Amino acid sequence: MRLLVVEDERDLVEALRVGFVRAGYAVCVARDTTQAAERLQADPYDVVLLDLDLSGRDGFELCRALRRTAHGRTARIIMVTARDRLDDRLLGLAEGPDDYLVKPFAFPELLARVRALPHREQGDDTAILQVGDLRLDISRAEARARGRELGLTPKEFGVLRHLMARCGQVVSAEELLEHVWGEHADPFTNTVRVTVGNLRRKLGAEGVIETVISRGYRLREGS
Template structure:
């Protein structure tokens, strides 16, 4: 999943990128509201972590603008701010935020809230995904097929998570690149093909047909059980 962190404190932004990246998310950053709007105009983010105290426009105003934009109206927004008073929390939610977390915060709680918000898009009620005999625990960052635990890189885990939330649907390489890799990735790279290839091999069981299929000319699909 691809996240946008809107935070003008550079040290915190760097820490968030590191922490969210370790959890398998692709993370871009913006230090101002204007920069955030520019990036939102060019990228289909899954979720935005938004500070209120920005140097140009405040987070409340930015949130309201985003909700008025039909192209970004479904974006999940988590406000992350030092302004913890009840009026601020109420205003943030009324302006369109999906959740509100006060600084200082524990990274584990932030990750849990992000997982909960992202599950709303896929109708999931748990951090554990199951497709056939593949089980992925997003909260504990492990996956297995049958009784065999899978040894996956962060990107392989992220690709598997994205495909499992859309099991049965063909996902293009471009969509995977947009949602699993960040803005620093060369769009002409073969990283999607290579990552999917190594993930497919790790999911193979004996002589069974691959559960991760390539649909020629269209993309990739996790095969649902019959």
């Protein structure tokens, strides 16, 4: 899952980046609304954490503009701000975000809110992905095959989630790196191959994840 942090507090940015990477998210950062708008115009994100008090364009204006774009209509937006008055919260929620969280907050609460957001990928409004005997509960970060808990690492979960969302399609290693590991991933690393190998062993079903030579990987439909 790709997550964009729009925040200018350096310590908070680093804490959020480390926390979400450990939880299995691919994290990108924008320090102001101008940089955020550029990133959001270029790439789709699953979740946007948007601080309202930034230099450049107002956070409310950015939220409104984002909702008018194709990428913005599919992204989940959480406003994160120190504005804690009731009228601020009501105004914030009226601008179209999916949640509003007041600073200071505990990271486990933010992570729980992100995981609880309904899943919008490919127009799906549920937090459950199901392909044959495979079942992913996005909000609980649980993966099961034939009713058995798989015990996946965050990166294994992220790879399987991405493949399930694109079941039957070929997904390149580069795409998996971008969506599961983030913008700073080494393009020459073999981490995708290793993670897919570990995932195959845990799935325990021959050929569920197919290797398409020179192109990438594909989750077999009806797995």
